Amino acid sequence: MKAAVWHGAKDVRIEKIELKPLEADEVRVKVAYAGICGSDLHEYQEGPVMIPAAFPDPLTNRQAPLVLGHEFSGIVDEVGADVTGFKPGDHIAVNPVITKNESADDVDVYDGYSFIGLNTDGGFAAYAKVPELNLYHLPEGFPLKEAAVIEPAAVAVQATKEGGLKVGQSVVIFGAGPIGAMLAAVARAVGAAKIVVVDLAEERLAIARKMGATDTVNASHVLNIRDAVRDILPEGADVSFEVAGVQQTFDEGVQSTKPRGSFVIVSIVAHPLSLDVRQLMNSGVRIATSIAYSRETFQQTIDLVVSGQIDVNDIFTSEIRLNDLVHKGIVALMDDKHQEKIIVNLTKEK
Template identity: 55%
Template sequence: MKAAVWYGQKDIRVEERELKPLQDNEVTVRVAWAGICGSDLHEYQEGPVFVPVNEKNDLTGEVAPLTMGHEFAGVVEKVGKDVTKFKVGDRVAINPTLTYGNKPEDLDCYDGFSFIGLHGDGGFTKFANAPESNVYLLPEGMSLQDGALVEPTAVAVQAIKEGDVRLGDNVVIFGAGPIGLVTANAAKAAGATKIVVLDLSEERLEKALELGATHVINSGKVDPIKAVYELIPEGADVTFEVAGVAPTFEQAIEVTRPRGTMVIVSIFARPINWNPIQLTNKGVKVTSTIAYTPSSFAQTIHLMGTGQLTPQGIITSEIELDDIVDKGFEALTNDKSQAKILVKLSGEK
């Protein structure tokens, strides 16, 4: 079967790969749709970041080259003999997070932290295997395209929880890529009053307004700090750093009110220079989040199924697997009007 395989920086190849044997506790999913994530883009542009290259990953037992893709949904094709919760034909989304499972749920995603599609073979292919515990049933009325959006939306749901966003809070989001956009959507669902999104792309800022932002700022045209304080004179209750660069890291702290919270959501593929005296002077709390708990993943499916979360607007393109490099990774690198690109596998809805 064809698969998009990571070999190295700027080296993703669509080639024939064999599906690994199904384990007793796994299901085989016929992949319908898979999204290209910012983490995937980091691996393409700057990798390896997460992909194991010198030795096998402890949890997956795999090493590059490996099939990418961790945002995917599809239909159960086959079940292992120990699987009890799913049957052939079930429509499912995959939680790609793998851990040792030895910690309480709120700490679990830091207990090993590996990903299907980054640390082992994933969903940019026709069929993919996943442990039963990582498979989630989709409710009626929720499409398989929606299922491919659960993973990035769950990242935003977890970020909102980490920031303890409450009814009436004022929120500022630095970065209007896919995660920034769904963070705006999740902040709206959580009851934030003002939701301000900053980016350099007018097209992405328009998307932010569609997804729940109340105000947008093009930080390439105005002083972003001054612009935020004009909208929120007292400073934001919670800010989200979703751009992954040094200037926005500092700006996010600067526009947060004293004793407010700045949440790091982005992945910094490389170190930045920053002086912690900024925190001393501002009195801001800084926290971070990576991935999501199993409960947050399940809650995301429920909230999408009921229409309380509506991330569908982040989709800007649908492409074929054969075009994943040129129309996927290169498009996301060079065209800032792109947000979420979905790769069509079976194409089932």
């Protein structure tokens, strides 16, 4: 079968590989759609970031070269001998997080985690092997294209939980990429009164407004971002989300949060950032971090998306085939700010 295989930075190849035999607890999924994530861009630009290149991953015992793709949906094709909860033909969403499963659900991911599509073979392929524990049922009539972005939606749902966001509160989101736009949608579903999104790209800010932002700030059009946010939220935001992963937005996020408010770091930070602890102490701003999601959060996200309480359709800007993943997918997302979420359609791949 064809697959997109990461061999190194700037070296992702569409090549033919053999799908390994199923383990007893695994399901073979015929992949329908797979989304390109910012993590995939990081691995392409400057990897390995999360991909195990020098040594096997401790949870998956795999190392590069690996098939990318951790945002995907599909249909069950075959089940292992011990699988009881799924059968061929079932429509499924994939939770790509692999953990030890030795801790309570809300702390399990922080006890060590790996990702399907980063630490073992993923969904940029005709078929993918997935442990039964990582699969979730979908209504048969629910669009599998929308199901492929349940994973980034779950990142946003978990982040709002970590920030303690409540009905009627105010939000500022730094970064209008896919996670930032999803955060706007989730904040609207939660019932936030004001949702401000900050970004440099007007095209992405327009998508954020469709997804739920009440106000946007184009950072390239203002002299001082903090002042621009404070013009909208004079007291600052109850909860701020940093989704850009750079020093400037980290600093501005703290400054835009009201005293005793919450500042949530959601981005995958590729390089160390500095922290002014005195500024935090003087304002009483609480810092939280959010990586991935609990199993409960993933199921809750499915329920929210399937019911329409979170509408993910505006996130899609392009649909491509697997052969075009690098140039029309990864490179396009790096170079073209009109792009938000590029989805790979594998339903017609040979």
